[in-house]
Amino acid sequence: MTHTQSRPAIGGIMFMVLAFTLGSYFTFAAVQGDFGVFRRVQIRAEITALTAERDQLAAELARMQNLTHRLSDDYLDIDLLDEQLRDVLGYLRGDEIVIR
Numbered sequence: 001m002t003h004t005q006s007r008p009a010i011g012g013i014m015f016m017v018l019a020f021t022l023g024s025y026f027t028f029a030a031v032q033g034d035f036g037v038f039r040r041v042q043i044r045a046e047i048t049a050l051t052a053e054r055d056q057l058a059a060e061l062a063r064m065q066n067l068t069h070r071l072s073d074d075y076l077d078i079d080l081l082d083e084q085l086r087d088v089l090g091y092l093r094g095d096e097i098v099i100r
Helices: 010-032 037-070 078-089
Strands: none
16 A cells, blocks of 8 residues: 655745735834834824914914014004013113112
8 A cells, every 4th residue: 555645835824924925014014114003103292292383372372473563563562562672672760779
């Protein structure tokens, strides 16, 4: 009796290796690629930070517009003008005493 050994088909092994390699590549790309899960989380964090910065800048702009309006020709706030004169130009009234 002759006994023949069957060896695994090379084509089947190559197919399994190719399928595993492609599956690994696409899994890696889905997690860490340019459009992957980690990038999406990073983009959402950037959106949150930039939204907060935008809101802060909008509040600062509103404050500056208010100050500008209060010092305009149409509406003059004497207290704000006095504060700016003292702060920027260093003016004092004649009846004030400076303590350093």
